[in-house]
Amino acid sequence: MSTAVTALTASGRLRIVVALARRGLNEVLRVPGASIPGVLAPTIFLLGISSVFGAAAKLPGFTADDFKTFVVPVGMLQGAAFAGAATGVNLARDIERGWFDRLLLVPAPRLTLLAGLVSSGALRSLLPSVVVFAAGLALGVHFPGVLGTLLAFLLVMGLSTCLACYATTLALHFRTQQAAPLMQMGGFIAVLFTPAYAPADLLAGWMHAIAVVNPVTYVLQGVRQGFVGPVTWSGTWPALAAIAAMLVVLAALAARGMRQTGR
Amino acid sequence: MAAIETERLSRRFKGGLTAVDAIDLSVEAGEVYGFLGPNGAGKTTTVRMLVTLLRPTGGRAMVAGHDVARDPDAVRRRIGVALQEAALDGLMTGRELVELQATLHGIAPSAVRTRGQDLLERVGLVEAQDRRVATYSGGMKRRLDLALALIHEPAVLFLDEPTTGLDPVSRMTLWEEVRRLKDRGTTVFLTTQYLEEADRLADRLGIISQGRIVAEGTPAALKAEIGHPHLELAFAGDAPDLDAAATVMAAFGPPEVLRELEKVRVPLPDGAASIAAVVRALDEKGLGVAALELVEPTLDDVFAAKTGRHLEGA
Amino acid sequence: MIRASLALARRALRNTARRPQFAAPLLVMPTLFLAANVGGLTRSTALPGFPPVNSFLNFQLAGSMTQALLLGGVSSGIAVALEIEDGFFDRLVISPIPRVAIVLGRLAATAVLAFTQVLYFLLIGTIFGGGPEGGVIGFAAIVAIGVIAGIAFGAIGVTIALRARTVSTVQGIFPLVLVVLFVSSAFFPRGLLEVPARQIAAFNPLSYIADGLRNPIVGSVSAGPVLEGLAAAVGLAAAAIALAVWSLRVRLRAV
The missing domain is CATH 3.30.70.100 (Alpha-Beta Plaits)
Structure with a gap:
């Protein structure tokens, strides 16, 4: 009498991921004003930072033409961080409201469900990063080339996915939207404790030490290609490797969180 | 074969509270089983274990022929669950939700549309299907929730307080649907706080109090036992x-x-x-x-x- | 009136202390921003035109204080909006206390919070940056400007809460607060700001408040910036308190 008792095929899993990602985007597309803070924050950050610290580009050893060119990639990654955090905040709300139970009742691997949850974060990061990118161009930052642009948005989506995994882990643990500041702070720190404001050689000693071990440093340097210097393979692979490494660790943590719900 | 069978099923929470204490349940296939209990008696905890949302800390439970702890996915494929608060996404339309649920349950894309329409028709939501769920009345939300639970034609249906807070007309509609499901051979596990509902719908009843089953039987037998x-x-x-x-x-x-x-x-x-x-x-x-x-x-x-x-x- | 205000202030502070997860960002966010700015731009002091300071941290400290005080103001506004949403505000209105005490009590609590924030950043400065150099008079000046500015920001937050009445609206002004802060000399010397910001900063009271707080930290106290800072804080506070009390009147009349 049951029609759907067979196990899922690979394409069935992919359809689940796509369907969940689409639902995640409703938050941006259907709630008027909901995306404004996530877009406004990195844009204000970019405009504010470049008008306040603009003179820093005159320091000897500063590699970019001007400060705003140097920080546009930082603003884009801030947007990615906010979008990733928003994925976790929305999950926490879904947990509070009981929707998440419905999702857990789906007979699909928990990893498939997780992929659906975090991939909406990746798509969502495009909105703030495109706005920041456009604001940068409007301020007179030069176009980083087609390859540089594509690479920048690919890395933005990658970082957002990683931070969505991080925020998801927190959401599954705390099960309340009150954990939102914790989710947002993680990405904020990760993006700023890098050569965000100045080339690595100009950083304070302790900041330099943190930046070297912070994987987001390599992502940022990857995004910066085209804005500062040409796009090269030697600048690209560390960024991709950093995303991959973060994704493995953070997705594993999130997957563990998924498996442990209900224990 | 029993549709639901538990053996000393228990759940102990961190901090030592034993919400469900070694209960034995047996629900036959095709039966409507009413599960009653005061708030905090362990009713919801039991249901959450049976539907794989909560792992038992002791004993075992077989639902639709599979162990809830060892093979939760097999159980999930065979059960439908209508949740207590009818947790729905208000931003989506009724049709989108039904079609999302169909996709999540691995129904082939070619069948998603027709399956969704069939169900929306069955619960009387065809006219409202393109409105956002946030605009639905309480009764409409419950009916949509029921449609979602039935999307993959489950062998066992769990209804957690399906009519709490509903007006009498909506309640009647839901009762009729439960009877129709029973006629089709679906096993229904129903928790409720309305005795009339249990009396009218359930073939058999279990009463849980302080984590233990204190009475079980047909409504008539239970009443006869009292007097x-x-x-x-x-x-x-x-x-x-x-x-x-x-x-x-x-x-x-x-x-x-x-x-x-x-x-x-x-x-x-x-x-x-x-x-x-x-x-x-x-x-x-x-x-x-x-x-x-x-x-x-x-x-x-x-x-x-x-x-x-x-x-x-x- | 004073007794009622103090009682309400005590209640407000108790609530803050009981929910540290809401109060912590008031210090944590500016601290992280401070760390990022100092770590990234510590060499900026070498820029031509940068005033003589012993470290970029000491320079940034006043900006972080101002930022923290602004956040404190937003959180006071949120607290009042919460009280309006959950009905506590109406209970206060019908109770036999002077109604002005509702505003004054909240501002007294904000003042205590501001004092804590100022002390916290002075402590950070002492540990990592060699400490404020202005001596006892300098310390007194910093505390005075900080607390009065904190009250001013709190009064602005309360005014917005009394007009908007919802928590989400008050939260929505937060980005705006950052914009106003960015077009001031809080984080960088005014002469080194980029073009539109430099002109706006000259008219921004936050510039004078931050510069007033900064003067005793980076050197011995000089009367000019401190008095300017004090004047900006007092002026802003007077105007904002008047606005808050007036908004309370308007709101009570509408009930």
């Missing part, structure tokens, strides 16, 4: 001889004279079947019966006797 139906009689005339009537009625059971009400009451184990005999016996002695009432014990009596509490909303 038999009573026949209450009032007599013709201004000053009927209640004592004479009681003497006659003693042949059927120990009579009780209710002087203020000018009635006599007698237990009637066979129920309505022996009313005629009582009336005839009284008639032979010239005692004319003016009014009679067969008083059945209610589920509330059962509930109160078993748990020491009355259900709200009963």
